[in-house]
Amino acid sequence: xxxxAFRKGLIDIFTELDVRYWHKSYDTPxxxxxxxxxxxxxxxxxVGVRSLIALNVRRGKFQDRRVRQALTLAMDFEWQNRTxxxxxxxxxHSYWPDTILSATDLPSRGELALLEPHRESLPPExxxxxxxxxxVATPQARREALLQARRLLQEAGWRAxxxxxxxxxxxxxxxxxxxxNPEDARILLPYLESLKQLGIEGGIQLVDSSRYANLLRRxxxxxxxxxxxxxxxxxxxxxxxxxSEAATVPxxxxxxxxxxxxLDDLVVEANLATTLDQMVDACRAIDRVLLWQYYQIPLYAxxxxxxxxxxxxxxxxxxxxxxxxxxxxxxxxxxxxxxxVVND
Numbered sequence: 001x002x003x004x005a006f007r008k009g010l011i012d013i014f015t016e017l018d019v020r021y022w023h024k025s026y027d028t029p030x031x032x033x034x035x036x037x038x039x040x041x042x043x044x045x046x047v048g049v050r051s052l053i054a055l056n057v058r059r060g061k062f063q064d065r066r067v068r069q070a071l072t073l074a075m076d077f078e079w080q081n082r083t084x085x086x087x088x089x090x091x092x093h094s095y096w097p098d099t100i101l102s103a104t105d106l107p108s109r110g111e112l113a114l115l116e117p118h119r120e121s122l123p124p125e126x127x128x129x130x131x132x133x134x135x136v137a138t139p140q141a142r143r144e145a146l147l148q149a150r151r152l153l154q155e156a157g158w159r160a161x162x163x164x165x166x167x168x169x170x171x172x173x174x175x176x177x178x179x180x181n182p183e184d185a186r187i188l189l190p191y192l193e194s195l196k197q198l199g200i201e202g203g204i205q206l207v208d209s210s211r212y213a214n215l216l217r218r219x220x221x222x223x224x225x226x227x228x229x230x231x232x233x234x235x236x237x238x239x240x241x242x243x244s245e246a247a248t249v250p251x252x253x254x255x256x257x258x259x260x261x262x263l264d265d266l267v268v269e270a271n272l273a274t275t276l277d278q279m280v281d282a283c284r285a286i287d288r289v290l291l292w293q294y295y296q297i298p299l300y301a302x303x304x305x306x307x308x309x310x311x312x313x314x315x316x317x318x319x320x321x322x323x324x325x326x327x328x329x330x331x332x333x334x335x336x337x338x339x340x341v342v343n344d
Contacts (some may be wrong), residue, residue: 002265006308009342013309013327018183019088022306029336030310033341037311040304044322047099048229050093053297055223058247058257061173062222065123066156068294070149074194075297078136084186089300093132094287097301101283105130110281111288114269118262123292131291133298150198158199165199174201178221180212181188187225187299215342219251219257226255229302233324235279238326242286258295312337 003021006014007028016022022038030036055062055071078145081089094102107115108129115122136142158165158173165173175195177188185204192202207215215221230237237253239246244259246252263286270282290296313330 009310009340012312013307016306016308019085019306021086022088026308030340030342034172035311036308038306038308040303041307041324041326042321043324044204044320045232046097046229046302047086047096047232047234048296048302049095049097049225049300050089050227050229050302051299052092052226052228053191053223053299054226054228054256055296056219056221056255056257057259057295058219059222059316063169064156065293066205067158068151070152070197070198071151072133072294072297073145073152074198075191075299076136076145076194077133078300079142080187080190081300084190090303091133091135092298092301093291094301095228095290095298096230096283096287097233099232100280101234101287103131103284103287107288108281108284110277111285114266114285115262115288118265121262122289126288126292131288135325142270146194146197153198160199164201172201173199174222176202176222176327178212178215179206180209182206184225186199213251216255224255228296228298233279234283235270235273238270238283238286242290243267247320256296258290260289260293262289310337310340310342 002011002014003016003025005011007025007030016025026036026038031038053071053075055068057063057068077091081087081091090097094104096102103111106129113128115127119127134141134145136145153165153173157167159167167173172328175192177184177192179185179188188204192204195202205221216224228241230241241253242263243254243260243262244264246254247257247259266286266289268284270279270286273279273282307326312333313327313336314333316325316329319325319329
């Protein structure tokens, strides 16, 4: 309704959250004539992951890292991005991608000083490889990813019986997503089909907002689709997001219930940092641990916000990277407005 009101000129500015409409709903004569403008606004202060799957690691079936890695391998991000999002999104290979805090290379000397005391508790590859999700660009690569996922599940004690996976106790592996948004199904249903190929039974529990909040508050869910954007510098929110003391707090930012002593120590180090280098080392180390432990499944990174507006405003020639002058830095331009004929 709001989108249609914009096209009819009843409102001047609209932030388009759905990439499908961004690509196909504004190709109108008004756009061709320059009366409507489509712009991207980048908020440099806002970073992180716009969409991720948070697994409730409080539950026993998700406490084995091999299971979490298998569930990550089952997500075909490239197909989803190409098919559902017009290739618009960028995969988040970090919890704060495209920033100085992203662990894109091997650990630095400063990071190693923080990580070495915990070496026995960490995957060996964390020290020898830079983390990056494999790109699944071909059917063969997709098949290999699912085969690797199947091997990991078998190593973790899940055996195929018929078309389902069972553990030693005979329990069926089931993964049900809690959701309050019907739009989540566009992303979750293809993923559930991939899980089905592995023998994992799945579904979506769609509830109203009050029921959703109550179930989250009591940690009664397997997984949810959510965002994990964070303000720079992230040290302000780290304790509430990744420290174990937040794992048992209702409606916490640590919705996944991550309770890792290594992360606890690193979060403390980040909060105690007195120099930029110390903060960077601690945050990169946190990034590595989160990624290599597969606590969550990052999908796409925070990107520019999509906005359409009727071109009747003056806009500053220069805008700061961390916060654009929108809309409080714009001004009404009567000459621009006079040339626009709505619904021409």
